Amino acid sequence: MCSCFEKEFKGLYEKDENGIYLIEKTHIKSMIKCLNERDGFHFLADITAIDYLEFTKPTPTRFAVIYILRDKEFKNVITLKSFIGKDEENLHVESICDIFFSANWAEREVWDQYGIKFLNHPNLKRVLNHKEFKGHPLRRDYPIKQRQACTQTDDLMDEMTSVLSKKGYNSHDDLMFLNLGPAHPASHGTIRNFVALDGETIVGAVSEIGYLHRGFEKSCENHTYNQIIPYTDRLNYCSAILNNTAFAHTVECMLNITIPERAQFIRVITGELYRIIDHLVCLAANLVDMGALTNYWYLYNPREVAYDLLSKLTGARLTNTYVRIGGVAHDLYDGFEEDLKSCIKAIEKGMGDTLSLIEHNKIFHDRTQNVGVVSAKKAINSGFTGPNLRASGVAYDLRKTDPYYFYNSLDFDIAIGSVGDVYDRMMVRFEEIRQSISIINQSMKMLPKGDIIVNDKAVALPKKQNVYNNIEGLMNQFKLIVDGVRVPHKEYYGAIEAGNGELGFFIISDGSGTPYKVKVRPPCFPAMSTLPSILEGGMIADSVVTLASLNIVAGELDR
Amino acid sequence: MAVGAEAIFGNSIVTTKLNSAISWARESSMWPYVFGTACCAIEFMSAASSKFDISRFGAEVVRFSPRQADLMVVAGTISHKQVPVLRKIYNQMTEPKWVISMGACACSGGFYDNYTTLQGIDSIIPVDVYVAGCPPRPEALLDALLQIQKLQKKEESIIKDRVNKNFKGQLDV
Ligand code: SF4
Numbered sequence: 001m002c003s004c005f006e007k008e009f010k011g012l013y014e015k016d017e018n019g020i021y022l023i024e025k026t027h028i029k030s031m032i033k034c035l036n037e038r039d040g041f042h043f044l045a046d047i048t049a050i051d052y053l054e055f056t057k058p059t060p061t062r063f064a065v066i067y068i069l070r071d072k073e074f075k076n077v078i079t080l081k082s083f084i085g086k087d088e089e090n091l092h093v094e095s096i097c098d099i100f101f102s103a104n105w106a107e108r109e110v111w112d113q114y115g116i117k118f119l120n121h122p123n124l125k126r127v128l129n130h131k132e133f134k135g136h137p138l139r140r141d142y143p144i145k146q147r148q149a150c151t152q153t154d155d156l157m158d159e160m161t162s163v164l165s166k167k168g169y170n171s172h173d174d175l176m177f178l179n180l181g182p183a184h185p186a187s188h189g190t191i192r193n194f195v196a197l198d199g200e201t202i203v204g205a206v207s208e209i210g211y212l213h214r215g216f217e218k219s220c221e222n223h224t225y226n227q228i229i230p231y232t233d234r235l236n237y238c239s240a241i242l243n244n245t246a247f248a249h250t251v252e253c254m255l256n257i258t259i260p261e262r263a264q265f266i267r268v269i270t271g272e273l274y275r276i277i278d279h280l281v282c283l284a285a286n287l288v289d290m291g292a293l294t295n296y297w298y299l300y301n302p303r304e305v306a307y308d309l310l311s312k313l314t315g316a317r318l319t320n321t322y323v324r325i326g327g328v329a330h331d332l333y334d335g336f337e338e339d340l341k342s343c344i345k346a347i348e349k350g351m352g353d354t355l356s357l358i359e360h361n362k363i364f365h366d367r368t369q370n371v372g373v374v375s376a377k378k379a380i381n382s383g384f385t386g387p388n389l390r391a392s393g394v395a396y397d398l399r400k401t402d403p404y405y406f407y408n409s410l411d412f413d414i415a416i417g418s419v420g421d422v423y424d425r426m427m428v429r430f431e432e433i434r435q436s437i438s439i440i441n442q443s444m445k446m447l448p449k450g451d452i453i454v455n456d457k458a459v460a461l462p463k464k465q466n467v468y469n470n471i472e473g474l475m476n477q478f479k480l481i482v483d484g485v486r487v488p489h490k491e492y493y494g495a496i497e498a499g500n501g502e503l504g505f506f507i508i509s510d511g512s513g514t515p516y517k518v519k520v521r522p523p524c525f526p527a528m529s530t531l532p533s534i535l536e537g538g539m540i541a542d543s544v545v546t547l548a549s550l551n552i553v554a555g556e557l558d559r
Numbered sequence: 560m561a562v563g564a565e566a567i568f569g570n571s572i573v574t575t576k577l578n579s580a581i582s583w584a585r586e587s588s589m590w591p592y593v594f595g596t597a598c599c600a601i602e603f604m605s606a607a608s609s610k611f612d613i614s615r616f617g618a619e620v621v622r623f624s625p626r627q628a629d630l631m632v633v634a635g636t637i638s639h640k641q642v643p644v645l646r647k648i649y650n651q652m653t654e655p656k657w658v659i660s661m662g663a664c665a666c667s668g669g670f671y672d673n674y675t676t677l678q679g680i681d682s683i684i685p686v687d688v689y690v691a692g693c694p695p696r697p698e699a700l701l702d703a704l705l706q707i708q709k710l711q712k713k714e715e716s717i718i719k720d721r722v723n724k725n726f727k728g729q730l731d732v
Contacts, residue, residue: 129675130640137674144673150639151730183594183644185623190596190641211641212596214664215673230670237598281601297609304610318601319693555597558638 002071002078004038005031018491020079025065028082029094032067036099040072043380044096045493046521047106048506049114053140056510057489061086063116065093066506068493068521074396079493084116092117095124102383105529113138113217123159128210128558130154137218144218156194156206163204163532164196172196175203180543182211188285189554193531193543200540205532209558216559220518224484225251225325228518233319235520235556238281239274239499241267243556244323249404250494250505251325254487257459260451263327264405269340269443270313270322272436276347277303278499278551279387279429286426286548287358290367298353302346309339325485326460327453337444344437351433368423372534372546375420383526386501388550391428392420398497406446412439422542422549459485484513493521500524500551522556581717585629585655586708587617592628592652594645596635599662599694603634606697616704625651630707632700633686636664637677646730649684655721657710659703660686663693683728 009031014022023031035041045068052059060083067080085091095118096103107118108127115136118124126133130150135142164172181192190211196204216235220228232247233240245267252259259267284299307317312333314320322329358364374384379392389396397414399407415431417424453460457476466473487509495504501523508517527550535543564574593603607613607621622628625648637645649658660680663669666689668678680686687710688703714721 142674146674147639147676147678148674149729150642153640153643182641183648189600190635211638211644212636213638213640213675214597214636214671215675218673219671234598237601300604300608301610304605304608307605317605317694317696318598 002035002039002041005035008034008038016081018079020066020081020491023080023082025082025084025093028065028067028080029096029099031080032069032096033099035069035078041069041078042072043070043074044068044100044102044106044383045070045077045495045502045504046506046519047103047110048519049110049116049138050491050508050517051114051138051140055516059083063091063114065110065116067096068504068506074398074401077493079491081491091115092119094119095121097121100383101378101381102526102529105525112136115139123162125159126210128213130210137215144215144222154208156208159206160194160196160204163206167203169196169203174198178540180547182208188548188552191528191547191552191554191557193535193547195535195540195543197540202535202538202540202543205535205543207528207532209528209554212554212558214559216520217518220515222514224513225487225515226484228515229323229325230319230321233321235522235559236278236498236500236503236553237318237555238553239278240318240320241270241274241322242278242496242498243503244321245271246494246496246498246503247505248323248325249496250492250507251485251487253494254490254492254507254509255325255459255485257326257454257456259327259454261406261448262331262450263452265443265447266328266332266452267323268405268407268410269440269447270310272439272443273306273310273340273343275436275499276433277306279433280347280350282548282551283354283426283429286422286545287354289544289548290364292358292364295354295357298350298357302343302350305343305346309336309343312336312339324453324460326456327451331452340440340444344440347433348437351430355430365423367542367545368426368549369421370419371422371542372538372549373419373421374530374534378530379420382530384501384530385523385526386497386499387415387428387432388425388501388527390415391417391424393418398495398502404496406443409446410439410442412436422545425549486511486513487515495521498523500553500556503556520556520559522559524550524552524557528552528557578714578717582711582714586711588620589616589618589630589657589704589707590620590622590628591618591630591632592622592625592648594631594633594635594648596637596641597664599634599664602694602697603632603661603700606700611697611701613701613704616701616708618704625649626653628652629655630657630659630704632659632661633665633680634661634694636669636671637680637683638675639677640675642677642683642730645680646683646728655714655717657687657707658684659688659690659700659707661690661700661703662695663691666691669693683730685722685726 048066050064064083069078112126131154176197182190192208194206195202232243235243280299284296287295311317314322376392376394379389395414395416412435415428462473462476467477489511491508493506495502504521506519510516660666665680668676688706690699690703
């Protein structure tokens with residue numbers, strides 16, 4: 001899969017037991033360049049680092065950086081790892097921003113969280129933590145509860161001045177500066193866009209995130225695998241079960257277990273329902289931003305029907321915690337099928353009503369077509385995935401390119417756009433709702449009988465009657481709750497197609513019931529980092545619809 | 560039996576205290592400002608939409624400017640980075656003002672006991688009603704609104720500022 005790379009750098013890399021390529025720090029850039037240009041690995045999924053300070057196995061140095069890339073078909077993943085810097089002064093590597101646009105924020109995050117410098121980075125400053133923060137929280141020796149107060153918000157003028165001077169503005173006299181966010185109706189959460197306006201045209205834009213950084217990754221390091229599932233609910237809180245599934249699926253791959261077929265189908269059905277809900281919220285909010293409030297009710301109300309169904313099934317409306325490592329928490333209830341049918345009917349009606357109002361509506365077309373355009377090339381280079389990437393015409397969907405569960409035996413299409421504007425992004429989502437409905441209908445027909453969780457004492461909790469009636473069951477329950485599911489030594493990247501795109505987890509286990517490290521690859525993080533460049537040159541009113549069309553969800557963006 | 564002015568003018572007038580009359584009017588026309596940051600804000604949206612319909616209690620006029628609002632609903636996790644923003648917006652609201660802290664995160668940091676999350680907004684701004692839940696159901700938020708209405712009945716004077724000037728939050732030193 002990477003023949004040119006292997007030929008050119010023969011002897012300069014080693015493959016470890018996890019299939020990760022170990023490389024020297026001095027070769028990082030040239031190797032990634034070669035992989036990108038000659039082997040077609042044109043998509044950078046993520047960059048992260050590992051602090052091995054307390055690891056159970058000895059390592060050459062304390063820190064390592066990790067690069068995860070995908071190839072042209074979006075099927076094969078290659079992971080590169082390089083041990084770096086014996087001491088603080090040498091804790092740096094060459095930046096790869098000029099190869100991948102998506103590396104920009106990813107490297108800033110590694111700097112912020114681990115204190116690893118990236119040489120020649122255009123703007124290496126913190127991205128998640130506030131500017132008064134001292135130290136690097138994801139280092140193992142940073143105490144998890146050491147909080148640091150923030151007294152002032154960054155004015156962002158340093159970044160803005162450099163953006164403007166690149167555009168040839170040396171005096172700011174004629175420009176107006178405007179903050180959109182972090183508390184702004186148009187920001188959908190806590191995102192901040194700072195723009196410089198010439199009239200109504202945006203000449204410079206800077207985004208700041210991290211207002212909802214709630215330490216997910218650090219919290220993972222002191223919870224067991226099953227305890228992390230509730231945390232994953234709150235990443236993209238519009239599609240909890242998809243996040244649960246992405247995490248559990250990755251852990252199951254590390255454990256090398258296959259979950260029962262019924263559980264797989266239940267995950268597909270509830271996951272697709274959540275994909276629909278996710279799209280509904282995004283579309284509803286996007287339409288409100290254009291002033292189309294009626295559509296908001298049409299799209300939002302079917303969600304209430306779905307929430308009734310989900311609370312019956314899982315006990316909660318939006319933070320479901322329904323998935324367990326090895327399966328799901330409980331089986332479908334009697335009457336689930338009828339409820340699902342009426343839920344789908346409500347969704348179809350809401351969607352039909354909305355489309356009848358906007359499909360041939362000139363105002364809608366004018367507001368969305370050729371607004372916020374992202375070309376296919378730029379989208380790939382910036383790390384776009386999901387509906388945002390497909391709107392630019394790239395047919396990448398993990399359910400097709402690297403199918404998991406039963407997606408290869410289900411009949412559905414990938415919707416793609418042609419221009420990559422706001423209109424395409426919205427219409428792709430509408431079409432995906434239709435496809436998801438069809439997937440749900442097919443899966444309900446194929447749904448087999450059987451277990452809903454693996455029959456493995458080391459993974460799944462025993463039945464309650466065993467816990468209450470025999471000592472073995474009780475011990476088993478106790479061990480699993482206290483120690484957690486033990487995952488063998490491994491470093492692994494797993495991903496599924498979530499509502500927003502590729503949701504990946506890079507997990508390192510040290511043999512215990514608590515992960516040594518968890519890194520999320522949130523699909524909207526790269527999209528957000530690209531936003532300023534999309535906004536520049538556009539109108540201020542368009543910035544609002546463009547932001548909404550990318551479906552940035554602060555929970556997974558800031559983690 | 561009617562006395563005073565009511566005895567003279569019959570049923571055409573009602574005498575009351577100005578305080579009560581204004582509080583009564585305020586009660587049924589709260590204008591909320593939603594400081595929504597995370598998952599809880601989604602449940603606020605549900606409370607505002609047709610099924611739960613917050614307008615039954617007169618609080619559907621959601622304002623996006625703190626200066627036009629008298630009820631702040633803090634819905635979601637507040638990180639330390641967000642704290643100066645929260646405080647600034649609270650200070651921009653004019654008297655009289657009330658605060659609902661919605662959800663475990665806003666009340667106490669919730670299950671995010673870590674380096675970045677504020678452990679309860681009441682260390683920054685005064686809170687009137689706390690709503691438990693992660694997230695609270697929309698009905699719980701409606702209940703909180705009713706609690707605020709009860710508080711309004713108890714206000715001793717409409718001219719006096721209701722927020723305790725001696726309140727000192729983490730950032731007010
Ligand atoms: S209380 Fe729960 S639902 Fe609400 S913001 Fe916090 S984590 Fe989200």
